[in-house]
């Protein structure tokens with residue numbers, strides 16, 4: 589797709605927005621979502637509202653995934669990795685990653701940034717539906733979904749158990765280079781530091797999650813503006829087409845760093861590289877470029893996999909960066 593087509597679609601998305609009201613439950617969806625998932629066992633909130641200028645924003649947790657810390661810090665010396673985990677009071681043998689999707693209300697449209705994992709990467713994902721219901725919305729209320737890249741933890745919820753569209757009205761935007769790599773071919777995933785059967789399931793989960801939207805997906809080039817107030821920024825390396833997102837309104841901005849970092853303890857406060865990064869040099873260059881922008885301009889950041897709700901700021905330090913979580917706003 590060329591930029592003109594994308595812009596035309598973006599304009600259309602804006603034009604049909606009309607005067608639809610902010611966060612008013614739409615018809616359908618909510619009740620069904622309520623029935624789909626049990627309430628969170630802890631009873632704690634899985635959603636977090638704030639604003640970016642005139643744009644309403646809500647972090648909606650899809651739950652958590654995780655794995656051995658080594659997967660997310662592939663080049664860390666073992667002693668240093670264990671010390672970093674110990675100092676952060678984290679387990680030595682398992683790292684929990686959150687799934688912080690973001691719902692924004694821009695130009696009268698409800699746009700979800702990242703679809704979440706569902707159960708493609710373990711049993712503790714798929715919470716987005718109950719968290720949508722908690723704010724009075726259902727899957728049918730989502731107008732568009734923009735994914736940063738097509739790994740299963742970012743697209744897993746697009747498919748229902750019976751193979752249909754989980755968000756029946758949503759126009760899905762995915763980066764073209766990822767679509768070409770993961771969907772149009774059988775990708776060589778030998779760079780991933782996981783067992784071969786995991787790679788096979790991982791590749792299959794991407795194709796099956798995207799299958800319901802394959803005929804009407806909008807493929808974007810990173811750098812494109814999806815709608816006014818939502819710009820994609822190229823950040824390739826983790827995958828061929830990964831983008832990060834800048835949400836902006838007036839003087840306010842929010843930078844979504846996608847998978848430039850998995851966990852701040854190993855990928856921000858320490859410079860280690862995720863094993864699943866396909867091109868580690870390019871991924872590191874993308875990380876530095878985007879982190880520098882966040883730190884230099886003091887832009888608030890949302891880390892998709894950071895501890896919920898994943899909001900904070902990047903601080904430039906002598907040797908790199910430090911993650912400073914935002915205070916909870918009541």
Ligand SMILES: [Zn+2]
Nearest residue numbers: 739741742847
């Ligand atoms: Zn991810």
